[in-house]
Amino acid sequence: MRIFDAHRLLGSVPGDHVPSVDVAGMLAELDRLGIDGAAVTPSHGLYGDPAHEHAAGAGHERLTTVPVILPAVPGAGWPDEPGVVVESAPAMVRACPVRHRFALTGPVALRWWHELAAAGIPLALDAHETGLDRVGSVVAAVPRLRVLVLSPGYRCLRELAELLDVHPGVYAETGTLAAAGAVEWLARRCGAHRLVFGTGAPVWDDAGPRFQLEHLRLPDADVELIAAGSFAALSRGESS
Amino acid sequence: MSPVVDAHGHVGGWADFFVPEPDSAWLVDVNAEIGIDVVGISHLVAVGRDTVAGNELALAEAGRHPGRVGVWLVADPHLPDAVALLRDQLDHPGVWGLKLHPDTHLCAATDPRYRPLLELAAAAGVPVLSHGQTGSPYSDPADLAELARRHPTLPILVGHAGLWQEGFDRAARLAAAQPNLYLEICGSRLTTRWLERLVAVAGADRVLFGTDACFLDPRLGLGKVRLAQLSDADRALVLGGNAARLLGRRLIIASQETP
Numbered sequence: 001m002r003i004f005d006a007h008r009l010l011g012s013v014p015g016d017h018v019p020s021v022d023v024a025g026m027l028a029e030l031d032r033l034g035i036d037g038a039a040v041t042p043s044h045g046l047y048g049d050p051a052h053e054h055a056a057g058a059g060h061e062r063l064t065t066v067p068v069i070l071p072a073v074p075g076a077g078w079p080d081e082p083g084v085v086v087e088s089a090p091a092m093v094r095a096c097p098v099r100h101r102f103a104l105t106g107p108v109a110l111r112w113w114h115e116l117a118a119a120g121i122p123l124a125l126d127a128h129e130t131g132l133d134r135v136g137s138v139v140a141a142v143p144r145l146r147v148l149v150l151s152p153g154y155r156c157l158r159e160l161a162e163l164l165d166v167h168p169g170v171y172a173e174t175g176t177l178a179a180a181g182a183v184e185w186l187a188r189r190c191g192a193h194r195l196v197f198g199t200g201a202p203v204w205d206d207a208g209p210r211f212q213l214e215h216l217r218l219p220d221a222d223v224e225l226i227a228a229g230s231f232a233a234l235s236r237g238e239s240s
Numbered sequence: 241m242s243p244v245v246d247a248h249g250h251v252g253g254w255a256d257f258f259v260p261e262p263d264s265a266w267l268v269d270v271n272a273e274i275g276i277d278v279v280g281i282s283h284l285v286a287v288g289r290d291t292v293a294g295n296e297l298a299l300a301e302a303g304r305h306p307g308r309v310g311v312w313l314v315a316d317p318h319l320p321d322a323v324a325l326l327r328d329q330l331d332h333p334g335v336w337g338l339k340l341h342p343d344t345h346l347c348a349a350t351d352p353r354y355r356p357l358l359e360l361a362a363a364a365g366v367p368v369l370s371h372g373q374t375g376s377p378y379s380d381p382a383d384l385a386e387l388a389r390r391h392p393t394l395p396i397l398v399g400h401a402g403l404w405q406e407g408f409d410r411a412a413r414l415a416a417a418q419p420n421l422y423l424e425i426c427g428s429r430l431t432t433r434w435l436e437r438l439v440a441v442a443g444a445d446r447v448l449f450g451t452d453a454c455f456l457d458p459r460l461g462l463g464k465v466r467l468a469q470l471s472d473a474d475r476a477l478v479l480g481g482n483a484a485r486l487l488g489r490r491l492i493i494a495s496q497e498t499p
Binding site for chain 2 (some may be wrong): 210
């Protein structure tokens with residue numbers, strides 16, 4: 001079974017010293033846990049200023065770079081136009097409306113989301129940062145936009161299930177769905193094709209979700225979707 | 241082979257958020273699948289609103305699943321006859337000790353109202369597991385260390401090792417400095433990296449595996465310990481060796497009973 005972690009940070013993080021400070025350290029972590037590949041966000045795109053700091057890609061075949069974009073008026077964000085994102089055709093982009101203080105459903109960002117949706121590029125939003133309400137607002141405004149909800153946590157399962165019910169373009173990362181039986185409950189309700197294995201490492205734990213993947217009480221086909229298939233379909237632009 | 245003992249579990253629903261699998265049957269079944277021999281629970285009715293009824297529910301769960309479910313009796317500092325009630329219940333088979341929820345009960349762990357309950361535990365020779373939360377006015381690990389100093393024969397387990405990452409290092413140093421203070425590790429913020437650091441600073445003999453089931457999925461908690469970079473000896477202590485030593489004859493394990 002191929003296992004792909006759809007949510008990892010590459011680089012240093014505040015408040016800790018982590019092995020995944022570079023590509024070699026990241027790969028060693030993946031090898032230790034038996035994870036084949038990962039979608040990685042450069043940490044300075046998250047914790048730095050995307051308007052002025054731009055990273056090269058991770059540069060390894062096992063790693064898929066998820067750049068942090070910042071839709072804003074020209075000169076205050078990055079890149080200047082959504083067409084630049086579309087042209088580079090990333091597997092997914094990440095945006096941080098609360099951390100980077102831009103309006104997720106303001107006129108500038110909405111224009112970006114429409115362009116990304118038309119190009120089939122999914123957007124990752126961290127629910128721990130944005131809350132599920134903002135996710136709901138953006139997919140209500142741009143129904144064709146596909147959104148991967150990172151770090152949804154275990155306390156908002158009712159809201160998350162409703163979001164998945166109403167918006168077929170929303171997917172949820174599993175790593176923080178930590179309540180007893182939460183992954184199976186959501187898989188049975190919404191379909192395993194809506195759930196994406198991801199951990200948020202190194203800030204969040206990766207070992208527990210990796211172990212859980214081996215012990216999910218779901219059909220093998222569903223586990224394979226969660227482990228890698230759902231993200232592959234999401235990044236290929238296939239509708240759920 | 242060393243037992244695998246989940247030192248921190250619950251059963252029951254919870255008002256603040258939805259728990260898909262709140263029942264003991266699911267928990268016991270999953271634990272058997274993944275290799276957790278026994279879990280010590282407090283019932284969430286006892287944690288949340290009715291200590292007396294909730295503790296009875298927990299005892300009933302232990303009766304339904306002997307050697308698979310142990311009981312932490314929730315000690316309510318507001319209940320006038322708590323000591324008398326708990327003294328009787330401590331004799332029930334499968335009872336492990338007392339559980340403190342200072343934040344839920346809005347009573348600091350160091351408050352004098354907890355003193356008779358702690359004295360009861362010390363006299364009965366049972367450990368005390370407390371919710372522990374760095375920065376909380378009720379259950380900061382430093383306050384639990386103070387309890388350990390006041391009651392030097394009483395093993396005190398800092399639940400969640402203080403819960404927040406920014407407090408883990410301090411909690412480990414507090415445990416290293418106080419022989420009867422232990423760290424129980426359940427919680428969504430702990431990573432294998434932090435677990436390895438807790439063991440390095442506090443010592444493997446001072447760290448206990450816990451999952452916080454059914455709030456949290458036991459597969460996540462066990463995975464952290466199974467996949468952490470610990471020696472086999474240290475892992476065995478964390479997974480159950482320390483719990484077996486602290487609980488002594490009170491630890492009944494179904495999978496190790498002679499048929």
